[in-house]
Amino acid sequence: MTLSRRAVLAGTGALVLAFSLLPARAQTETGKGEGPRRRGLPGSLDDTPRLDAWIRVAPDGAVTVLTGKAELGQGLKTALLQIAAEELKLPLARLSLVTADTGRTADEGYTAASHSVQDSGTAIRHAAAQVRALLIGEAARRLDVPAERLRVRDGAVLGPGGARIGYGDLVSDALLTAEAQPTSPLTPAAEFAVIGRPVPRIDIPAKVTGGTAYLQDLRPPGLLHARVVRPPSYGAVLTQVDAAAVERLPGVIAVVRDGTFLGVVAEGEWTAIQAMRRLAASARWRETAILPDAADLPDALRALPSRDSTILERGAPGAAGTIVEGTFTRPYLAHGSIGPSCAIAEWTDGGATVWTHSQGVFPLRRALAGLLHLPEDKVRCIHAEGAGCYGQNGADDVAADAALLARAVPGRPVRVQWMREQEHAWEPFGPGMVASVRAAVTPDGRVADWTHEVWSQSHMMRPGPPGALLAAREIAEPFPPAPPVALAQPEGGGDRNAIPLYAFPTAKIVHHFLPDMPLRGSSMRSLGGYLNVLAIESTVDDLARAAGWDPVAFRLRHLTDARASAVVEAAAQRFGWGRGAPRAGRGFAFARYKNLEAYCAVAVEITVDRETGQVGIERVVAAVDTGEVVNPDGVANQIEGGLLQATSWTLFERVAFDRTRVASVDWSAYPILRFSAVPRSVEVHIVAQPDQPFLGVAEAAQGPAGAALANAIRDATGRRLRDLPLTAGKIKAALGA
């Protein structure tokens, strides 16, 4: 066995054995759905088949819908209530919803990977339809009429002669404890009254009026405030701190130190912050320079040991034609939640209750139970909404911080919010990546050869394992670092969307999975899909240009999936692609997310200021096919958001670091999109697919939006830029070259 210097990075404390010696855990991004379905039931019913795990009807007729997924600002609550209201034939306002809570809801793993409507929405839809059928059946028995003669409306079953029995009168303790059946009497799309409508989101009124909308706003009685002092760099060890001086400050309840883990609990929030600063000022650390050279990151990544797998090999490579090749790189990217991560924990009766905006309350419970040396049933994790996370931000880590600090002051809830610099320095970044593409096109405009290689560390370092939590690596008896997870195809991790959807006669796709982690990383919206789509769509564009083809027509002739073609055509048509005089500064791109979820095509028109290199986005037009649409405005909102967020990644973003520390610890050092760079107009068109299965949509725009912008920059400047971000400085330099 050898000790790897790099392995230090994976942990945040002591030296550990190199990851490449550990077996990778096989896992899906939601932590569910691995292997064959157990019961043959739709969506998450397969894991949790009892109907009353999803739908409860009280004797007074009140109906509660339960989901193991969480609201992340994506509109999930409203969409799930629409689905339940539709199948229960109840006004949406009469339903209440319970979201992810280890004490109350089904375990649906992580709210991730654009899976929520297909997992939970499908389960709720089928459960609600089956509950409706059971209630009708019960009414038929009581009224002694055939079920076919009964109707449901407004929470009651209606029969001949004005008979009317409310859901609450029909329900009994045993009725809904039944397990779901494989098939359900689903409402056909043509009869939808709630699904498919742009129902206003139920969470927005509180958010725009100062209601209690976020975990950050919860104030349980007796609430204390706490802050942690994080080390200045990965692997830093706390050698000295003057805790006593801080403990004497008025309003300070306790200073907690356990190894390198350091925090302070106080009566008030501002007191906690001041105490944190005093602690930090007195703390001494032993740091190690263990980061790669940021200026040389792509080469550093490719030099790491890798586990290589060929995820697609079709035909014989090496066919003749005009060659287009290039290496695309992205830096580490920050999730950059506007609200730093927050949690509240309370220690009572030898157990912990934790309010968290984690994407996975059940896996977090496992991790916290391990960290706290408690049985799982002594830990309850309840989801409450935080600021948008777009993947794994500091949510899980701050929950561990809160639990450790609450343990020091039993009986009082403790709220911890990270400071901005802590979120920016310590969140698990979207990994830096490299993708190399080499392709050939024949004189008649056919792609003849295609090779794509991608290098990336894990995109899935979420808890379960306690060692995935920062605090668990900092305490005096640290947990071992969580082993790196390589997400498998077809969804993939770093290799997500590395397989092009186009019908190329030969193709070879290689995934170089990097078990080491130069910087802490985990899931960020679309995982490797963003860079892989950008690499594919940039190369396809260049192949079209090399062969003298219009880029949209070139894509269409290589697509065999009719829904893909329809989305490409819709975006091109709405944009007015090819109409009028050709204008410099147009770009087009397409992908089907994971090759399994929503289809999305994007067309962009830009101007480039040749003096400064600055990009002005005139307009963006997107078309999306996400199967059955629950809430069209919700879909549009997600796609609009994805377009703008990916624009920000593409033009501006890069985690900066020296050989020891992450340097981009605020918004001036990590600039993102501001209003001056926002497009003049953005349009989203939905290609309707009634009665088709739900397809995940929340991440579908990321790749196509970035790629369309890169293609527009190529079109405007005549230069193909491949190293993200495509900053004004790089564009200006390319124009001058």
Next chain:
Amino acid sequence: MTSMILNGERRAVRAAAETPLLYVLREEFGLNAAKFGCGLGQCGACTVVIDGEAVFSCITPVMLAENRQVTTLEGLGTAEAPGPLQRAFIDAQAAQCGYCIPGMMMRAHALLARDPDASDAAIRAELEPHLCRCGTHMRILRAIRLAADAMRPRSTAEAGR
């Protein structure tokens, strides 16, 4: 002891004079809308209005609000009876996570009070200090435009009375 006029009511402040206004609003007065985002005046999530000017409450010591009119989003209406700007944000569904939205709304409130006919370019320029990570920018712009349009006829009518 400081006192300020918070959403129309005079309120005494217990906190020390140098305490950032944000923590006074959230802790002492139990208000939710102004959010901690960066503590550095870089993101705008904490924005409130003092005497008609949008300010970052995270870097404004409470003593600077002494005897001044402090307006937070709570002062513009309630979920049951939303004010015109709040109505417009609901109508435009101008939020995803929504964490940045109260700050954006307060700066828009100050702008529209000062310039009811603010151009789209002026609205964009005014919002430059504010960050939104969800990419809701287009809807935020639309909502402010909707609010401006909804507020203008009434103010014109009132002015004409």
